[in-house]
Amino acid sequence: MKKSISIAILLLIMIFSVGCWNQRELNDLAIAMAVGFDDVNDNEIELSIQVVQPEEITDPSYFTPVTVYSEIAPTIFEGFRKMTTESPRKIYLPHFRIAVISEQLARKGINDILDMLIRDHELRSDFYILIARDGYTAKDIISIMTKLERIPANKIFSSLKVSDAAWAPTTAVLLDELLIGLATDGQEVALTGITIAGGEKEKAKTKKNVERMDRIATISTKGISVFKDDKLVGWLNEDESKGYSYIMDEVQSTIGRINCPNGGELVVEIMSAEADKTANIKNGKPQIEISITLNVNIGEVACIIDLTDEETIQQLEKNMEEQLEKIVKSTVHAAQHKFNSDFLGFGNLIYKNQPKQWEKLKDNWDEEFPKLSVKYNMKGTINLTGTMEQSFFNKIKEE
């Protein structure tokens, strides 16, 4: 009996001596949805955080649904702590949806930022990393009010997710994917750019932006940035971005244009695109082979064409393969010659398929990469032509 009492007392002491470590009530938290990193005063960082005003989401009144706090500090961690001087609540980081890095800062290197984002034990790794482009700062990007989604960070998160699936020139990269890319040998990273469309960004930061039918400015993703090591070196244009998505096998569904045999264009919806990359040895040198198989449906016809004719279809398929090859080639060209950055992961491919070759190449990969020969195998199939055989366009023209 005495023993059990003393055990009970010990247990009680255990409970009360630890107190409620790490216990925090929901209304003591400032839930951060987005974070922005900008380069200021040469080597200081301006840290901006988009914090939710919870009751504004469920019961909107006259406040904005989110608030942006920002702080300038030499290091990020310091910045977060310094922010408590401004925010009445503890900034709660794990619910980040996006992290935006300004182009200027990205050109200097992103390793320092990433280190903090990974090291903090509270952070999850399922948020997207974006690069603010066109001269906008990360703070601008996360300060724009949005419609439909009241939390701008959520808006960006969902639109990235949607367009990643339905629009080839977009690639959404999560923190953990980025880290794998950075840590892999013979592989560079590429991140989606984000910009403000429409002018007057200062006005767009107020509620005015969402009070009109149209909007003053909106945030949209634009292009893919190319990195060399952890530094941004340039941007891919839309075709090159598209090619990037095809090569990386990230296309789930998108839209493509095909030239008609007699002039004009028709638009196809890509139902499936499968990319397969291998590294072979040709004449004692490694060669990359890119095979892409497309299955498309015709979605829109804007030319005079007889879709019931088997030969026409074959001709269209051939055109499609040629055009796809052109797009893919432009991306490879950008990688090899424009930026000399192996963001397509060819080095890693050689390492996986031809490990012995990689041993020889890896030390001066920067010189070898532009010289690498690439073979293209494109295969396109048109499955369906839609609910109409002939375009009524034909009839009109004939008359």
Place this chain on the structure above:
Amino acid sequence: MTNTIYHNLDKNLSKIKSDLGNSSDLSIRKIHVNVQKSLLVAILYMEGLSDKDLIETSIIKSLLEKNKDALSIGAILDNVKEKNLTIPKISEVSDYSELYTALLSGETLLLVDGYNKALMANTPKWEARSVDEPSTEAVIRGPKEGFVENIIVNSALLRRRIKDKNLWLETKEIGSVTKTSVSFMYLKDTANDGVVNEVRNKLSQINTDAILESGFIEEYIEDTHYSPFPTVFNSERPDVIAAGILEGRVAILIDGTPFVLLVPALFTHFFQSPEDYYNRSDFGLIRFLRLFCLFIALLGPSFFIALTTFHQETIPTILLVSLAAQREGVPFPALLEAFLMEITFEILREAGIRMPRMVGQALSIVGALVIGQAAVEAGFVSAAMVIVVAITAISSFVIPSYDLAIAIRLLRFVIMILAATFGFFGIIVGLLAILLHLAHLRSFQTPYMTNFGPFIFRNQKDNVFRFPIPSINKNKKTFKPSK
């Protein structure tokens, strides 16, 4: 003071009167049987406990009519004892304490002048509730009979279901003042002898003044007092008790209460409803639902507290924002908030049981409107917490056994404190402690968690799920002694 009955009738009568404090419900009728011999007989009974009609027709009438020509007092006595009374059961007492027990149990006493023994005629009859639908364990399909307060009727209800000579019944009288009849029934050869002996021993060791309800017996015979979990099963339904007896368990019937006890009781029994077997077997899934509800009832508020105060990173972002919005302006920490709501609910429930039916409506208005809606609108508690407490409360009513529900209700508060101090870690520690305790519990020599641990594979068809009855193994392991 002597305890035996005197020869003198008047002396006897005055002693009885004074011993009973001149209680006015004692009825005494003196009659002269056989005028020549002037044999005086007194008939004593308690009003309301004995059958007046029977006394009139079978005792008084036959005494008066049949002894007219008797020759001697001895002959008259023999007549009275063996011939006159048309009553099924007659016995003789010579001891006052026995006399009182008999008189107060509804027997009619015949005291004969000059004779130091009393005759007892078995004439008990009192107003009693008839066999009725049990109010605590209602079923949609199944017998609508319930036990009543009369132990004779109750044992008959069981006999009607099991017509087997092996169904044995033993009766004891417990309580030095109340002298309550307590019987136990079991199937010889099916029930474990060890369990039967234990029941017999434990019942005979009970040393108390009064047994008023089965709860008294339960607390005397249960294996451990300091456990929130019930180790004795009780039911108002004869079909449930009969099923238990057929499994080899021992039923304990107590006079004066419709609740019959059943031992040994296992954890899994408290999840079973007779309807599990009466409805088609897909309904066996319901047991799984009950087990699930047990966890909601036990962990509902704790889980919510742990999630919202320790592990916000595990809540989906949108949900977190809406939860945070509800908590804006709530002045109390989540634990206190949960305690407030839980205690409010407990008060409402207790009031709901005790209050007169007529004020039920007033209570529900106060409960639903004032405490539910107004508390949220006033910002004392968050709406999410009200939802959590409500679902917890409803879940606790899904558990068929009220005794187990009480245990869960108690443990819920303990785990809430653990959750508020340690988060999920605390919940796991609490659950492990409960599990250890359950694994340690025994009910009449049987491990409480039998079927789960010790895990008995062939019983699994009738454990968490119920399979079709023909497919439930005929050789299902019961409580037979393991050889």
